[in-house]
Amino acid sequence: MQLQKLPLEFENALPIVQKLEDAGYEAYFVGGSVRDTLLKKPIHDVDIATSAYPEEVKTIFNKTVDTGIEHGTVMVLDHGNGYEITTFRTESSYTDFRRPDEVKFVRQLADDLKRRDFTVNALAVKSNGEIVDLFDGLTDLRQQTLRAVGSADERFHEDALRMMRAVRFAAQLDFNLDPETKLAIKNNAELLQNISVERINVEFTKLLQGKNAQFGLLALLSTGLNEYMPGLNHTEIDLWGYAELLAVDQAHTDAEAWTLLAFELGLTTVDVKDFLKLWKQSNELIQTIQRSLDLLNQLRLDDASNWQLYATGSAIDNALSVLKLSELTIDSERLRERYQNLAIHQRNDLKVNGKILKDKLNLNPGPILGKLLTVLEQAVVAGQVKNDETILLKYAADYLQKHPKV
Template sequence: MQIKHLPEEFKSALPIIHTLEAAGYEAYFVGGAVRDTLLNKPIHDVDIATSAYPEEVKQLFDRTVDTGIEHGTVMILDHGQGYETTTFRTESTYTDFRRPDQVTFVRSLSDDLKRRDFTINALALRGDGLVVDLFNGVSDLEHQTLRAVGHASDRFQEDALRMMRAVRFAAQLDFTIEPDTKQAIVDHAPLLEKIAIERVNVELTKMLQGRNAQYGLLELLATRLNAYMPGLKNVEIDLWGYAELLAKDQPDTPTVAWTLLAFELGLTPKDTETFLRLWKHGNELIQQAQKAITLLNVLRQSEATNWQLYMTGDAFPNAMRVLQLSQLPNDVLELKNRYMQLAIHHRDELQISGKILQSAINLQPGPMFGKILGELEKLVVAGQVANNQSDLIARAKAIAEKEK
């Protein structure tokens, strides 16, 4: 197969290919960029593989960075952009099921491609547009099939994360995992526990946002990968419910994906924090999910008050998106309108401050300040006091007198 018109992303990198070839080495575009080009998808990172060893690459270019020199990767900064260029290599045994015990640089493209995970990712592209396909990857692309290179068991024993990549690619590309590859996932699923949870998190997050996320999640369940993930063992019924939701629509951000998962698992805000910390999520996502879950758990059973909408704060859009995806019988548009019509959306918007309180009602700084401001905040949100300074001062005086 030959690509007659290379995408601009490849054209920009051709000087590197030509420089390597002029020096007597082989050089090819490899990886996801080749796959996505054949699928008519946008290209992201352009990676180059070459028969030149790292030191030989560095001698040919003026500006390079050793981004992964131990694995043969050099970033070439010539020609106005950085391109990761990696020497053909073979890999030894994987004692920890994550990283090769030893990497050996080779001159053979075939030896390099046979260590890759799936046939659709084991394609190489020459500078003249000729596709090098040693494992029938083009055919698998045409038939929308995800197949491991060589023996699937070997690939998953080398790097157990590839099992998660299988369900992720299936979801993102809307491909079917072929039977032998799927059976190898079933056989090796326990190895997933040996993988850093941060790496599993990346794959699961991408999978849940895939265009066929339902299929990816159902395959994850069918292969029992969930049994080796934090908080997802013995919750198949909840995950099947999540899969049903994914058939109709998919989360568009990681925060929405994980908040919806916590909601489908029936977690409290506190349990949500515990669950998300097991997955090594950052504080911002956790806080957004907790605030959204607080409101969603209310809406699951009853109407929300203005104060409950208000307290959701900047997590309100996340909560509404999850509410849409969850298919609860709530009027999302009506809730959005109510939220927008709140007199304030943050305490900073109150037309009164501690300084004003101190001068207007002769109140000295202390615990009473916070109590009065908190009362005023609730009254304004409830619509019981207008958010203007005179009304707020009058009500503040009444609260202070009552407290005395």
């Protein structure tokens, strides 16, 4: 098979490939960019593989960066663009199920492609558009099947993260798992324990955002991978319920995907912090999810007060998006309108502050100022008092008179 027209991304990188060829070496476009070209999907990264060794690549091009030279990768800088060029290589045993104990550079493309994970990722394209397919990846693309290159057991023992990549690709590409590949995942699922949480997190998040996230999650469950993922062992019932909420072609942000997961797991705001810490999530994401869960868990019981909507703050869009995805039948637009109609949306919106209270009411600095601001904030949000400096000062003075020991 031959591409009649190279995608623009390949066209832009063609001078790099041709310069390697002119120097007497083989060079090909490889990996996910080839797969996505054939699937008519957007290309994110252009990877080039070559028979030239790293030092030879560096002698051919004027501007290079050693981005991963120990693994054969050199970045070539060309007119403001950077292209990673990787030497054909073979890899030895993988003692830690993550990284090869030794990398050996080779001159043959076939030796390089046979170490790749899945047949649809083991395709190469020559500069003239001719496709090199040594493992029947084109057939698997047509049949929308994800199949390991060679022995699936060997591929997963080399890098156990490939099992997560399999279910993630199934979700993203809306592909079925080859039966032998799926069985190998099930038989080797425990190897996932050797992979860092951060790497698992990346694949799991991409799965939850995939075109057919539901299928990807069901594949994950049916192979038992969840048993070796932080906080997800023995949660099959909740995860099956979660899968039912993941509609095809429905994109989710990181926060939406993880909030919905936490909600379906029945986590409280305290529980979810511990859960997300296990996943090494950022503090910003944790706070967004906590505030969202506060509102969602309240809505599971009853309507939310103005204060609960207000307390959700900047997480309101995330919370209401997740509400739409959840099994709760509550009018999210009504809640959004209520939130938007609140008199204030943060304390800084108050027409008074600590300095104004201190000066106008002759108060001494101390905890009383913070207490008064909270009282005023709650009263304004509840609609009990107008957000006007004069009115707020009178309200504060009356409050102090009624609560002299504050």
